[in-house]
Amino acid sequence: MTRQTFPPRPDAASNDDEPAPPPRSADGLGCAAHGCPNRWTVATDRGWHLCSPHARAPHNLWPIVSEEQRRSAHDMVDARSALPPRADPALAQAARERLAALREELAANDSAPPARRWAWRLRALELAGGQLSEVRRAAWRAALGYPIESRADWTPENPT
Secondary structure (H helix, E strand, O other): OOOOOOOOOOOOOOOOOOOOOOOOOOOOOEOOOOOOOOEOOEEOOOOOEEOHHHHHOOHHHHHHHHHHHHHHHHHHHHHHHOOOOOOOHHHHHHHHHHHHHHHHHHHHHOOOOHHHHHHHHHHHHHHOOOOOOHHHHHHHHHHHOOOOOOOOOOOOOOOO
16 A cells, blocks of 8 residues: 655645644634733734734644633723722712812911912810920921011010
8 A cells, every 4th residue: 555645735845844824803803813801902014813822922832821811811801890880970070069168168277378288287286285396396487577586476565
């Protein structure tokens, strides 16, 4: 019995280094590697349309790359589902209104000009016995026109 050889199929590759071109996806936009969820982004010199990971990988690793891409897509879906739900517009509007009312109340109760309100707060903190650093102490005194070495309860009428 003699061994019979057949001519290679026209679509078959001549050796293992050059596989047959993969079929195109149904919509023509997907990566041609089997099972890849990505769109094609690279048109190779052989006319294959592949995604970037498949274009960079040797063809014998394509199944592994496809599996990694499917897992990555699945992980992104899981991450999106873990996001907190969007706020209800009615609740957001109510929160904005409460915040505006609070700002108005704070502005009405604080007679200091807004530019120096921080200095008056630091002075009140020091008068209440709070500990301030030398820099903060010097900053509020300079902003309010107090002598740097004065006490917190210093006034022009009571310079001691």
